[in-house]
Every structure is written in structure tokens, then in C-alpha cells.
Amino acid sequence: MAQIRWLGLDDAFPNPFYEEDPDPSVPGLIAVSEKIYPGQLSAAYQLGIFPWYSDNQPVLWWSPDPRMVLMPQNFKCSDSLKKSIRHFCNDSHSQIVVDSDFGAVVRACATSKRKEQDGTWITHEIMEAYTQLHEQGHAHSIAVIEQNQLIGGLYCVSFGGMVFGESMFSRQTDASKLALAALCAWCQQHQVAMIDCQQETQHLSSLGAAPISREAFLRQMQISLNQTNIDITWDFGKDILNHWL
Structure with missing residues (x-):
């Protein structure tokens, strides 16, 4: 061995x-x-x-093998989430902000309690390493804001046409789902074929993610990494959520 x-x-x-x-x-x-x-x-x-x-x-x-992935078009936008999207989009005090305060989103992910985990894997070293990746243009945050308060969001990694989901958090019902719905809509608009979700959880399954073999994941990842024809600009607001309505 x-x-x-x-x-x-x-x-x-x-x-x-x-x-x-x-x-x-x-x-x-x-x-x-x-x-x-x-x-x-x-x-x-x-x-x-x-x-x-x-x-x-x-x-x-x-x-890991298998690998949990979410094809953006397979995101499950339930009727209740659509209701939350409508409410959020109609609220003049709500917004989605990309890459405005990466550190705040990562810290919020690190300090959020999760049903499926004890403690957090987001150590200080992890925060520093991903912040450096963000400064290089390869890590991004999506923040869900309401009444000037950060209520949910996620951060991810991006190379070429490949997006690797990292962590998300929610301080209000559906807040993290709003961030993921925005990401999936943006991915569809930019021909991003697959979002890596790393490991299988019940929550991710409920949102449309599914496991595939490591070999299948790595093959698609290589195709996505080499997609030089994709013009990816990480800049969008809450209007992108209308994709799901």
C-alpha cells in the first residue's frame, strides 16, 4: 500500500x-x-x-470519489423559494453584492452553526489562503444584503469556466439559497457547465446537486478549465434572480 x-x-x-x-x-x-x-x-x-x-x-x-456537483440548470427552485425571490427582488432595501466584502462572507461562513458539522473547517489559515486567492481574482463572494445587513451568502473559487463552491451561510430563511440561485443563474448565462460541491449532503441534494464519479468530474473540469472563450465578469445584482421566475 x-x-x-x-x-x-x-x-x-x-x-x-x-x-x-x-x-x-x-x-x-x-x-x-x-x-x-x-x-x-x-x-x-x-x-x-x-x-x-x-x-x-x-x-x-x-x-473524493464520487464527487458532488450541481449542474446550474438542475438547480431546484421550489415554489417557496420563488416566493422568497419575488419578495427579495421587490424590496427596495435588499440587494445582492458580488466581491464587495469577501472577508465578511468568509467569516460568516466560518462562524455559522451547521446541523451536519461540529465546529468549522474554515480555519484562520484557510481564511488567509482564500483571501489571497480572491486578491488574485480566483475567489469570489456573493453577499445577500437586507436593510444594510449581511443576511446570507457564499464564496467560491473560479478558474477558466470552472466554478468550485466552497461554503455558504444563512441568517434568515432562504438567504443562502438566494445566493446560490443567483450563482446558478449567472453560471447559466456564462456557459459554466458545472459547480463543484465537493461532498454529498442532504441539503445540497435538495437543491439539485448529485454525485458523479471522480473520473467524470475530472474530465468535465479539464474541459471547463480550458474554456478560454468564456467572458466571465463577476458583477451582477439581484435582478439576475428573475432568471428563476
């Missing part, structure tokens, strides 16, 4: 497209590192690898 690779500053990731999981007892765990080194996060995403770990752990790098 191969050992899980411990990565140093200049070490490359194993490519999950060609290499099997090193330890079958920990499926999907590709590599481990002491910290997130400069450039490592960018390299990982373009191989379909992401970090997921807790404080006081080394950085654990994952490429």
Missing part, C-alpha cells in the same frame, strides 16, 4: 486523474502538508483537489 504523500514547499500534488488513492482506508485523501504554501491552493484546484481539515491538524488535501 502506497503512503499518503507529505508535501513540502516545492512538492507537486499527485494527479488524481492518473493516480489512485494512496490509502484505501482513507478514500479521497490525496496528500498532506504542514501548511498551505504559496501557490499551493491554486495548483490544487486546477487538479480537482481541495483542503479540508480542522485546527491542530496538518492540511489534508482531498479528491
Whole structure:
């Protein structure tokens, strides 16, 4: 049995497209590192690898099989969510803001309690690494604002025509769903074929996400990464939600 690779500053990731999981007892765990080194996060995403770990752990790098994905056109916009969208769009004090305060959205995701998790995987190191990715133009936030208050949102990673969903939060009913509905509408308008959701949860399934094999995910990811014909501008407001009405 191969050992899980411990990565140093200049070490490359194993490519999950060609290499099997090193330890079958920990499926999907590709590599481990002491910290997130400069450039490592960018390299990982373009191989379909992401970090997921807790404080006081080394950085654990994952490429699960199967992989949870959401095809934007498959987003389930329920009747109750459509009602929330109408109310939100008709409220003059509500808005959706893209990339205005990335740090606030990430911090809100980190501090939100979740039914399916104890604590958070969004450590201070994660916040710093994704903020750097945001400054490079590869991480984005969608904030749902009401009465000048942040009530929900999400952040994601983007390379080429590929979008990797990271985390979302909600302080009011349907607030995170509004952010995801906006993202899915934007993705459809920009020929983004797939949103990576990483791991399967009941909540994501209820919104239209579904698992596919790692091989299928990596094949589509490579196509999306190489979509140089896509003119992607991360700038939209709440009017994009009319896509679902």
C-alpha cells in the first residue's frame, strides 16, 4: 500500500486523474502538508483537489470519489423559494453584492452553526489562503444584503469556466439559497457547465446537486478549465434572480 504523500514547499500534488488513492482506508485523501504554501491552493484546484481539515491538524488535501456537483440548470427552485425571490427582488432595501466584502462572507461562513458539522473547517489559515486567492481574482463572494445587513451568502473559487463552491451561510430563511440561485443563474448565462460541491449532503441534494464519479468530474473540469472563450465578469445584482421566475 502506497503512503499518503507529505508535501513540502516545492512538492507537486499527485494527479488524481492518473493516480489512485494512496490509502484505501482513507478514500479521497490525496496528500498532506504542514501548511498551505504559496501557490499551493491554486495548483490544487486546477487538479480537482481541495483542503479540508480542522485546527491542530496538518492540511489534508482531498479528491473524493464520487464527487458532488450541481449542474446550474438542475438547480431546484421550489415554489417557496420563488416566493422568497419575488419578495427579495421587490424590496427596495435588499440587494445582492458580488466581491464587495469577501472577508465578511468568509467569516460568516466560518462562524455559522451547521446541523451536519461540529465546529468549522474554515480555519484562520484557510481564511488567509482564500483571501489571497480572491486578491488574485480566483475567489469570489456573493453577499445577500437586507436593510444594510449581511443576511446570507457564499464564496467560491473560479478558474477558466470552472466554478468550485466552497461554503455558504444563512441568517434568515432562504438567504443562502438566494445566493446560490443567483450563482446558478449567472453560471447559466456564462456557459459554466458545472459547480463543484465537493461532498454529498442532504441539503445540497435538495437543491439539485448529485454525485458523479471522480473520473467524470475530472474530465468535465479539464474541459471547463480550458474554456478560454468564456467572458466571465463577476458583477451582477439581484435582478439576475428573475432568471428563476
